[in-house]
Amino acid sequence: MTRRKSRSRLLRSWTPANLNEWIAALFVVFIATALLIQAVRALIGVIFGHWYIAAGLGFGLAIAIAAALWWQVAAVRRRSARLRHLRLTLHELDAITPQAFEFAVRDLMLRDGMNARHVGRRGDKAADVVALDDRGHRIVVQCKHTTTGGKVGAGVVYQVNGTAGPAHGADVAVIVTNGAFTRGARENAAEFRIHLVGRQDLARWAADGESLQRLLRLTTPLRRRRRLRHAAFTHHHNPSLRQADSQEVT
Numbered sequence: 001m002t003r004r005k006s007r008s009r010l011l012r013s014w015t016p017a018n019l020n021e022w023i024a025a026l027f028v029v030f031i032a033t034a035l036l037i038q039a040v041r042a043l044i045g046v047i048f049g050h051w052y053i054a055a056g057l058g059f060g061l062a063i064a065i066a067a068a069l070w071w072q073v074a075a076v077r078r079r080s081a082r083l084r085h086l087r088l089t090l091h092e093l094d095a096i097t098p099q100a101f102e103f104a105v106r107d108l109m110l111r112d113g114m115n116a117r118h119v120g121r122r123g124d125k126a127a128d129v130v131a132l133d134d135r136g137h138r139i140v141v142q143c144k145h146t147t148t149g150g151k152v153g154a155g156v157v158y159q160v161n162g163t164a165g166p167a168h169g170a171d172v173a174v175i176v177t178n179g180a181f182t183r184g185a186r187e188n189a190a191e192f193r194i195h196l197v198g199r200q201d202l203a204r205w206a207a208d209g210e211s212l213q214r215l216l217r218l219t220t221p222l223r224r225r226r227r228l229r230h231a232a233f234t235h236h237h238n239p240s241l242r243q244a245d246s247q248e249v250t
Helices: 002-014 019-049 051-082 090-095 098-111 154-163 183-192 199-207 212-216 222-233
Strands: 115-118 129-132 138-144 172-177 195-197
Touching (some): 138 154, 154 172
Parallel strands (some): 138 172, 172 195
Antiparallel strands (some): 129 138
C-alpha cells in the first residue's frame, strides 16, 4: 500500500499544476522533438552525403538476409541428415499414441528433405503437419491413428476438403493413417483430389524409406497444382457419397 501511494505521489508530482508549468512542459517537449528531428536529418545527411556508408549498410543488410536464408536451408538439411536413416515399422507406429503418430509423420517428412512443422492441437482445422518441399509445394497433412482394423471415413475427407485450401493454403492435401479408408472416403478423396496414405503406402514410406514426394507423385509444376487445388476445394459436395461406416474414424 505504501509503495502504491508513493507511485501515485510521484505521478502527481510530474503533473503540471498550473498554466506556467504546462507551458514549461510543452516547451521541453518541443525542444526534445526538435533535437530528435535534427539528429535524424544529420544522420540522413551523413548517409547520403557519403555514398559508401549507404552502400555498406545496404550490403550488410543483404548479407544478413542471405545468411538468414542460408541458415534456414542448412537447418532443414541438418535435420534431414540426422533423420536420413529413419525407419519406422507398422508395429512401431501401431504402438504409439495419436500425438506421437503426428510427430512421427513430421519426422518422416523432415527425413524426405521437407521443411515440416507440427501444428496439431485443439482447433487445428484438420491439419496436424504443414510442410514445404523443394518444389515449393505446401503440403498439409491430417493424421489419423487408428486401432487395429480401424477405418477412416468420408467425414474426415470432407473436413480436410473444407479447410486444407481455405484455412491452410494447401497445394497438396494428404490424409495419413495406420489403418484403412472406407469406400466413401476413397470416392470422396478421388473427387476432391486429396491424397490418401493408408497402411500399405505407410509401410512403403515409413519402413521401406520411399519418399512421400515419390509416393504421391508430386511431379506436376506448382502453378498447375494450384489450379488443381482450386478446382478440388471448390467442388460441390455430393450427398450420395456421404456413407457412414461402422468402423470409421472421425
